[in-house]
Amino acid sequence: MSDHTFIDSKSAIRRRIYYDLLQRAIPDSRYGYDFTAFYPDFRDSSFALNRITGLSCYQSADTIFITPDNSLEALRHQALKDGKKALVPTYAMRRGFFVLDPRRISDQDFRFASLLDGMERPGIGRSVEVAQLKEEIGKIDLCVTGAGAVDARGRRLGNGRGFFDLAWAILSDRGIVGPGTPVAAVVHECQIVDEEQHPEEWDVRCDFVATQDKLISIESVEQPEGGVLWDKLKPEQWQTISVLQELKGIQMMEKIMNGTGSLHELPKPTPNLSSADELMGIQMMEQIMRDYKI
Template sequence: MAADSSSTCHERENIWGRVHSKLLRHAVPDSRFDYDFSSFVPDFRGSSSAIDRIVELACYKSANTILITSDNSLEQLRHRALRDEKRVLVGTHKLRRGFVLLDPKMISEDKHEKASWLDGMERPGIGRPVTLTQLEEKVDLCVTGVLAVSGQGDVIKRSPQYFEIQWGMLLDMNVLDRNTPVIAVAHSCQVVNEEGTGVERIRTDGQWNITPDYVVTPEKALKLQGVERPGVGIQFDTLDSELLVTIPSLQELKGIQMMEQIMKGANFAQETSKPSPSVPNVDEQLGISMVERIMKGYKV
């Protein structure tokens, strides 16, 4: 991700500091990370009421496949979606192991709850690890947890689970589009009012501003108007290089895009006489190597 300006970063941290102190009173600690919100989005007291509001939305009822992030606050939603016979796509923790597809037709009903757990979905016979090229289902709805969000849908403190990267990769793979509904789930103390808080001074990087259509809390489902999202997915030239090193799905996407560029440049569809192909440059060879590893089922 591209870095915010120093002034924007300062504003974000000031607002997050105020939210953090309130959230501590409502958050459920994680068994491994305790209250370290840099590692996870916590579940919170009353989250079941927020889930009840989501399942009443038309976009949930009509969805067949839902991207639900691995945030603790969404465990109940993953379980509910499986009970409602919806396929659930989940990015693993910080996308280190790519995506897992939970298909209720392939999981016995008595294992639906275990499948909703982060420690259960990757067990044998439950979830199916999938690469980007193996994704055949169109994603009809995205649901993510957030640490802090404004009433206008500007994400002030993002989930450590890289929802924006998940969205960008799936957009590039045509698994979803700009109009696919997005829901952000939060406790009411995580929703920041615009007036007098400094939110209006924050300038969000458009590439990573995946504005939700709804912000859902235990008390209400706030429908946002005039939502606009980026028309492009992952921009590798501005991406933090560490993310490319640590996220196999990004490596896969880069390899796919490089190979597409190579094939397009070679004009494979045209039968013309041309000189012998030149030796691939470094970037082209990287793309070829990545695709070769993908085709062999290589796992980073």
């Protein structure tokens, strides 16, 4: 089967699920029913979330990675109430990662902290740089994500932007997730597809899939371990996701410290970055590298 056939098949699945979700999904205040922009919450999603919180890996977890999907808002809230630290990427990873620590957030603010607009407010979540992740987090005990569709073997079909896979690659590079880190997806029953998906080498698979009707457990899941595949990045990812620039700088610093790299290999700022803040971040990393005593 050709690559074009795979693409056509994925498009057909997305179209079918779009019409199925129209009858079941809760619209987003900013994006309405544009499911290419977000993974929606859906009626009776609380049953799916209860299946996640019933997992032994959830109950024993100290820190959970939870994507910023609408369907997981209540899970972020519940995790805080259960005393668990949550690492949440910002929407489209434009502003990196935020840590929600229930020990540093007042109980009455837990609900507000579970909202994407709330977690970035002062005194709620804390922005954490890639260089701080290992010290701040240590390791992730469970990852939970939304999805466009999932097959019976835990292979996800997203919206083509790959933010969860990219976040996994960054965390994997820093040793914060690994082959033994369980991954769970929360989807509506209509998002479970019979068509077998054909993952790319960077695609993260699910150990568990929770719907409003059932929990699917998948055996012998193998996850990508290579970190960020730099040559596979889309130009807009490199240009707009500042944590990638930071990670590349850190990797170069480590090479220099090991005697295997030089300042000439440091990534250069691109003129098409989406914000002055992102450009400033890269320039700061360059300055750190120049000041570093070799």
